[in-house]
Amino acid sequence: MRHADLVFLSGAVLTMDPSSPRSTALAVAGERIVAVGDDEQVRELVGPGTRVVDLAGRALLPGFQDAHVHPVYAGLELGACDLSGTTELDEYRRRITAYAAAHPERRWITGAGWSMESFPGGLPTRQILDELVPDRPVLLTNRDHHGAWANTRALQLAGVTASTPDPADGRIEREPDGTPSGMLQEGAVLVVSKVVPAPTAQDLLAGLERAQRLLHSYGITAWQDAILGSYGGHPDVSETYLTAAESGLLTARVNGALWWDRDAGAEQIPHLVERREALRHGRFRADSVKIMQDGVAENFTAAMTAPYLDSCGCATGNTGLSFVDPVALRAYVTQLDALDFQVHFHALGDRAVREALDAVEAAGASNGQRGNRHHLAHLQVVHPDDIGRFAQLGAVANLQPLWAAHEPQMDELTIPFLGQERAAWQYPFLDLHRSGARLAAGSDWPVSSAAPLEGIHVAVNRVEPGGDPERIFLPHQRLDLSTALTAYTAGSAYVNGLDDTGTLRPGGLADLVVLDRDPYAVSAPELAGLRVEATYIGGACVFEG
Numbered sequence: 001m002r003h004a005d006l007v008f009l010s011g012a013v014l015t016m017d018p019s020s021p022r023s024t025a026l027a028v029a030g031e032r033i034v035a036v037g038d039d040e041q042v043r044e045l046v047g048p049g050t051r052v053v054d055l056a057g058r059a060l061l062p063g064f065q066d067a068h069v070h071p072v073y074a075g076l077e078l079g080a081c082d083l084s085g086t087t088e089l090d091e092y093r094r095r096i097t098a099y100a101a102a103h104p105e106r107r108w109i110t111g112a113g114w115s116m117e118s119f120p121g122g123l124p125t126r127q128i129l130d131e132l133v134p135d136r137p138v139l140l141t142n143r144d145h146h147g148a149w150a151n152t153r154a155l156q157l158a159g160v161t162a163s164t165p166d167p168a169d170g171r172i173e174r175e176p177d178g179t180p181s182g183m184l185q186e187g188a189v190l191v192v193s194k195v196v197p198a199p200t201a202q203d204l205l206a207g208l209e210r211a212q213r214l215l216h217s218y219g220i221t222a223w224q225d226a227i228l229g230s231y232g233g234h235p236d237v238s239e240t241y242l243t244a245a246e247s248g249l250l251t252a253r254v255n256g257a258l259w260w261d262r263d264a265g266a267e268q269i270p271h272l273v274e275r276r277e278a279l280r281h282g283r284f285r286a287d288s289v290k291i292m293q294d295g296v297a298e299n300f301t302a303a304m305t306a307p308y309l310d311s312c313g314c315a316t317g318n319t320g321l322s323f324v325d326p327v328a329l330r331a332y333v334t335q336l337d338a339l340d341f342q343v344h345f346h347a348l349g350d351r352a353v354r355e356a357l358d359a360v361e362a363a364g365a366s367n368g369q370r371g372n373r374h375h376l377a378h379l380q381v382v383h384p385d386d387i388g389r390f391a392q393l394g395a396v397a398n399l400q401p402l403w404a405a406h407e408p409q410m411d412e413l414t415i416p417f418l419g420q421e422r423a424a425w426q427y428p429f430l431d432l433h434r435s436g437a438r439l440a441a442g443s444d445w446p447v448s449s450a451a452p453l454e455g456i457h458v459a460v461n462r463v464e465p466g467g468d469p470e471r472i473f474l475p476h477q478r479l480d481l482s483t484a485l486t487a488y489t490a491g492s493a494y495v496n497g498l499d500d501t502g503t504l505r506p507g508g509l510a511d512l513v514v515l516d517r518d519p520y521a522v523s524a525p526e527l528a529g530l531r532v533e534a535t536y537i538g539g540a541c542v543f544e545g
Contacts, residue, residue, distance in 0.1 A: 003047025011055025012518035015504040016489045028510040031538035059518045063221025063511035064452040065492035068377045068442030072237040075207030081111025087118045112141035117408035124149045126182025146296045148189045158192040193233020204240040216543040218451045219513035219532040222253035229259025245284035253283045257290035257344040262323045288342040294352035298413045302349030326355040330362035337363035347376045350383040391436035398440045401459035402448045406471045430477045440495040441487040452488045457528035459484040465528035510539040
């Protein structure tokens with residue numbers, strides 16, 4: 001009998017396998033789990049070289065997986081002017097001033113993380129930045145990464161003037177006389193970001209390494225990078241992953257979503273096939289294609305079936321943007337599906353959700369069910385008529401639970417412009433689950449925190465960590481703890497094509513997370529207070545707190 005290399009005893013071993021959900025011990029040999037059972041059974045595998053971990057009542061779960069995240073971008077932002085974690089304008093001023101003073105060598109001041117609710121109408125102005133940094137161009141992406149704030153110098157260097165037209169997929173906010181105000185929406189960000197000096201390959205690799213350390217500290221063992229390609233002024237990070245995989249720097253398991261150029265059509269598909277073959281080494285591959293079908297609700301670019309309202313509650317003429325023609329989308333997805341690509345949709349408004357589901361349906365009708373695990377991310381507004389279609393079509397609902405809570409961006413910049421009926425269709429997690437839809441979960445970091453325990457907290461409570469427990473956002477859509485945990489483990493493993501992970505069972509890969517307490521032994525409001533104590537990938541410890 002071969003002895004185990006690693007054994008966990010005396011804990012709450014939560015397998016996420018419905019047929020055998022709980023045990024007390026687990027053994028690992030090499031990269032794989034060889035036993036799950038009680039202490040007496042598993043202790044028989046302990047030999048002279050076995051490392052024994054006494055869980056002492058702590059919890060052992062499958063490693064968390066993020067089904068929609070941008071780690072390299074986030075890692076870069078951690079080293080830039082970071083405005084996240086606050087909504088106070090005075091704090092933004094302090095951080096921007098301090099960062100500029102600390103980095104006199106930087107030709108541009110770049111960063112991200114500011115919140116729209118910090119400014120009237122969600123629109124900051126160039127004059128604020130001009131006062132803080134008068135000598136250099138500044139470009140700061142907002143929290144949701146669908147807009148950016150520029151100073152006058154940045155606009156000048158990009159040649160943006162009152163006569164510059166809005167791009168087809170974006171909007172340059174303007175002062176009454178037509179002068180650009182400093183706020184750029186969606187595709188208009190690229191008008192300025194294209195003149196920002198690109199990060200070096202070394203910068204990108206450092207960003208990935210920085211991000212991976214943080215993700216492992218959150219218990220994350222695998223993820224799907226939601227954009228491999230050039231988008232919105234961001235560089236293509238494909239080679240960054242390939243370099244990290246070839247050098248051994250990449251310890252996580254990563255599937256990348258190749259960016260669909262919405263200004264092109266089916267002619268790009270052969271190139272996507274070539275990239276899929278080239279971008280494959282060790283724990284990295286790129287088997288998915290990312291199609292961004294719409295924008296976001298806060299700037300009225302999420303595609304809706306009915307018009308947005310104005311501040312008086314009257315219907316406007318704006319129903320948002322479908323970035324890809326919905327008829328063409330069906331043809332593209334059908335071709336991608338036939339080539340066994342997974343399609344990863346950004347679909348936030350109810351029209352975009354419907355258009356994405358229509359495309360999945362067309363692919364199935366043409367190709368049959370090929371098992372490519374197409375998934376729709378964000379799902380802020382889902383029309384009730386489309387809830388049942390996820391299960392019918394085998395489309396996965398990829399949730400970003402942290403967004404399903406009362407906070408100023410929701411209460412001030414979204415709900416009033418959706419109207420009462422449509423606002424009640426937001427983030428229908430329980431309706432999707434009850435309809436039979438498979439749920440996966442992700443963070444969209446750096447848009448929001450990458451910590452799965454915070455996302456699980458909101459999925460179960462529909463209240464932000466530390467938020468007012470009496471202000472529950474659509475309480476009838478709360479998930480139970482098991483469903484939320486499954487979304488962050490087995491559900492995301494399914495989307496990521498990692499069938500040997502996501503549950504704890506003999507033969508599976510030993511991708512594991514240790515929590516300081518059994519999540520079933522704490523009250524729902526305490527879930528965000530759970531702490532990751534260790535993370536293992538293939539039986540090797542990649543984080544220990």
